[in-house]
Amino acid sequence: MVKQPITKLGAPCRAGANAPLSLVSVNCCICDLNDVEPVGVGEDFEYRTSPDTFLAVRCRNCGLIYTNPRPAMQDLSRIYPPDYHAFEFSAERYGFVYQVRQKLEARRLLSCCKGLGKDARIIDVGCGDGFHLNLLKKFGQPSWQLEGVDPSDRAVEAGTRKGLKIHHGIVQDLVEDFVLPQASYDLAFMIATIEHVDDPSAVLTTVRSLLKPGGKVIIVTDNTDTLDFQLFKTRHWGGYHFPRHWNLFNPNTIRALAQKTLMEVDTLTTVVSPVNWVYSIRNTLVDWQAPKWLVERFSLNSTFSLGIFTLFDMLHQWMGRGALIRATLRRPL
Amino acid sequence: MQSDIRESETIEFDSRKPVAIVGAGLAGLTAAYFLRRQNVPVVLYEAGQKIAGLATSFHDQDGFTYDFGAHFLTNRLAAATGIGAHCRTVKYYGETVLLRGRTYSYPFGLLQVPRFLAGGLASRIQPVDEKRKNSSAAEWFRASYGRELADEVALPLLEAWSGAAASDLSASVGNKLQNSIGQTLSLKLASRLTGRAVACGYSHEMPENPSVWHVYPDGGLGLLCQKLADELENAIQLESPVEEILVDSGRVQAIRVKGREQAVSAVISTAPCNILPKLVKGTNVLQPLSRFRFRPMVFVNMRFQGRGLLPDTVLWTPENEFPFFRLTETPLSMPWLAPSDKTLITVDIGCNVGDEIWQMEEERLGQYCLEHLKPIVPDANQRYLGCRVLRTPIAYPVFLNEYEAERQKFERSTGVEGLYSIGRNGEFDHILMEDIYWQTLKKVRGIVGALQH
Structure with missing residues (x-):
């Protein structure tokens, strides 16, 4: 037997992040039940914001995947560090990938805006640095009124620099404080947002109240009904984004959420994305302490791996199991 | 780990009649924790001076640590209970x-x-x-x-x-x-x-896979129990052995602790099941358990x-x-x-x-x-x-073999309404740490369902 070095406590973490987070136990956000089975256990492979380990569970009643226990709200600033990518997904930082993503996303966004009038009012909830709003500003109708909401100062600052109208805070507070008018918007976007919020039902109910009767919300979120989830779910699945993605859906649970929040499902499709594939492999390599040059081949900067997995996910999309869900929900008339 | 109970999840129970839990080991604490989360009033009675039962470690002045029962738990159980940050990975086990x-x-x-x-x-x-x-x-x-x-x-x-x-x-x-x-x-x-040290043959309740391995909490396994106990302030009564469980018409009615009778809605026992026949008064259905060794x-x-x-x-x-x-x-x-x-x-x-x-x-x-x-x-x-x-x-x-039929019957139910026997000793089963947690969770769901009826 070789004498082993004594391992450190908990997961590896960045300098200054040694203190454990405050964790809270929660029930399923759809069923309000605590009837779960464990699915995966992991750590913050990407940002190393704490030494904690996290458990992804599946609700036996509805199939929702959620992190439980999860960080308390007071620790949000710790789990979203200043270098968090969504705060500034800039052309300078992400180069060619930015250009490609911009074109693809612009096409997708505009297809969601079909049929909107000249004076349409559009809101992006959880807009980050305003990437999508900026695309609508660039490629959409100039007369559209565009607004965003994000709780991060840094994201709001980055978006405002681009000349966008971004409200700082969380959507429920902004409605309560009459900053956002109810029944006033034609279209809302929640792109990569619903998985981050503490109470998806409450947020969606609030977004519903912002919409005019017949108005729509487009939800784009990670899909758990995929091959990449099946292959990596026990630990490394990129979609977990431990500990920041608190609720993860599949088409069935999105329908259940729509039902709970009294929304009608207009369309429910999946969308191609290479990100969860790339990050699942990256997380595996990080966890197995692979050399840095290899890990770096799998990131938002790596055109090659993003390209390969875009093609690969197209095959899955063709079978109706793309990496992302895109749900269009309508506020009933 | 803090509990975060929302109003909509609150279930109405008669607070004058709590669920009594016998024994503050891992099973008892897990049951109490989850019942509390469902807003079910619980009182946990521990005969000893400390919590943790078999999940105890002792430390001597020369730097040695002695684990009384289990030596480690899985990273999955540590994550479930929110103590992952306090655990060391076990790198090898053979x-x-x-x-x-x-x-x-x-x-x-x-x-x-x-x-x-x-x-x-x-x-x-x-x-x-x-x-x-x-x-x-x-x-x-x-x-x-x-x-x-x-x-x-x-x-x-x-x-x-x-x-x-x-x-x-x-x-x-x-x-x-x-x-x-x-x-x-x-x-x-x-x-x-x-x-x-990937767990192999340690977890039967939940599937094992290469992402589930052994970890050891800082200071010993008692940390896991302490974490659960932290959420149970005022519900744990140490040095309070349950002297009798009183059954009437096939249903648990009350317990006797320190000579005082207290009405309960149910009893969850983690005590060795073969002492239940002595503890339970008012029925003979548990008599076969006295033969269990x-x-x-x-x-x-x-x-x-x-x-x-x-x-x-x-x-x-x-x-x-x-x-x-x-x-x-x-x-x-x-x-x-x-x-x-x-x-x-x-x-x-x-x-x-x-x-x-x-x-x-x-x-x-x-x-x-x-x-x-x-x-x-x-x-x-x-x-x-x-x-x-x-x-x-x-x-x-x-x-x-001589009591196998009774054991299998006991595996299904104690035969007394409102009396549940859980945990390694309570279930008369060689259950390891993680299985105790998930099995208890499952049983608690059943108990809550029964109480609501």
Whole structure:
């Protein structure tokens, strides 16, 4: 037997992040039940914001995947560090990938805006640095009124620099404080947002109240009904984004959420994305302490791996199991 | 971990009649924690001065840590209870078997022995007489592993472990064991590749996979219980043994603690199930449980100079020249349990309460073990630094055929409405840490459902 070095406590973490987070136990956000089975256990492979380990569970009643226990709200600033990518997904930082993503996303966004009038009012909830709003500003109708909401100062600052109208805070507070008018918007976007919020039902109910009767919300979120989830779910699945993605859906649970929040499902499709594939492999390599040059081949900067997995996910999309869900929900008339 | 109960989840219960939980070990604390989360009033009664039951560790002034029961838990259980940040990864865990002076890694190394391999293969090829296979543990092991491996390794270990003849033990001992060969192989391989002690054969309630491995909480396993207990302020009553559980018309009505009768809506007992017949008044349906036997065990924790005295973390000794059946050098898996130049070997000796081994004084037991350790650790005497002995009358449940039918009936229900028996001792089952947690969670859901009705 070789004498082993004594391992450190908990997961590896960045300098200054040694203190454990405050964790809270929660029930399923759809069923309000605590009837779960464990699915995966992991750590913050990407940002190393704490030494904690996290458990992804599946609700036996509805199939929702959620992190439980999860960080308390007071620790949000710790789990979203200043270098968090969504705060500034800039052309300078992400180069060619930015250009490609911009074109693809612009096409997708505009297809969601079909049929909107000249004076349409559009809101992006959880807009980050305003990437999508900026695309609508660039490629959409100039007369559209565009607004965003994000709780991060840094994201709001980055978006405002681009000349966008971004409200700082969380959507429920902004409605309560009459900053956002109810029944006033034609279209809302929640792109990569619903998985981050503490109470998806409450947020969606609030977004519903912002919409005019017949108005729509487009939800784009990670899909758990995929091959990449099946292959990596026990630990490394990129979609977990431990500990920041608190609720993860599949088409069935999105329908259940729509039902709970009294929304009608207009369309429910999946969308191609290479990100969860790339990050699942990256997380595996990080966890197995692979050399840095290899890990770096799998990131938002790596055109090659993003390209390969875009093609690969197209095959899955063709079978109706793309990496992302895109749900269009309508506020009933 | 804080609980976050929303109003919509609140269930109305009669707060004057709480659920009484007997015993503040892992099962009792888990049950109390989850009942509390459902807003069910609970009172947890612990006879001892401290919580944690079998999940206790002791630390001495020389830097040694002695685990009383389990040595580690899984990273999945640590994450579920929010203590992952306080745990160390166990990088390696291995078991070997000592036979005729040679050691073989468990389980696949044993297949190097031609007669074991031939017997094992023959057992796979020959048609199985299911009735015979299920007639006793002896027949089960012979039919599953081959006669040679069963007779020379599995059955002697089983007999030393249980204190009963393998032919008197029920086949369910075997049925409760192990994964398939393919799964064991893949988990062992994953362990080797990842440099982590991947759990193999430890969790039956939830599937094992290469991402589930052993971890050890800082300071010992008591941390897990403490974490659960932190959420239960005012609900735990220490030094408060439940003296009686009062049943009327087949239903639990009340308990008696410190001479005072208290109405309860249900009782969840984690006490050894064979004492329930004495504890429960007003019914005889639990009488068959008094025959259930637990195997008493003496654990001699021997301190030595040096490290790596055993070929692997666990060494099984099936040959009857040894009075013990298992040696565990815990620092090979968990180096932090002893100072870096020293080690700890735990010697497991099955016994009966009151017999010679049970009564032997600590230092004499140490010397007794040293004598028998010589063939394994030749210079054990020179290295020996002393020992600390832990005794328990209820180390393992003994699955005797004579009460197998009653055991299976008990597995389904206690037979008393409102009385639940959970946990390792309560369920009369060799359940390990993570299974206790998930099984308790499942049972609590059932109990809440029953209470609502």
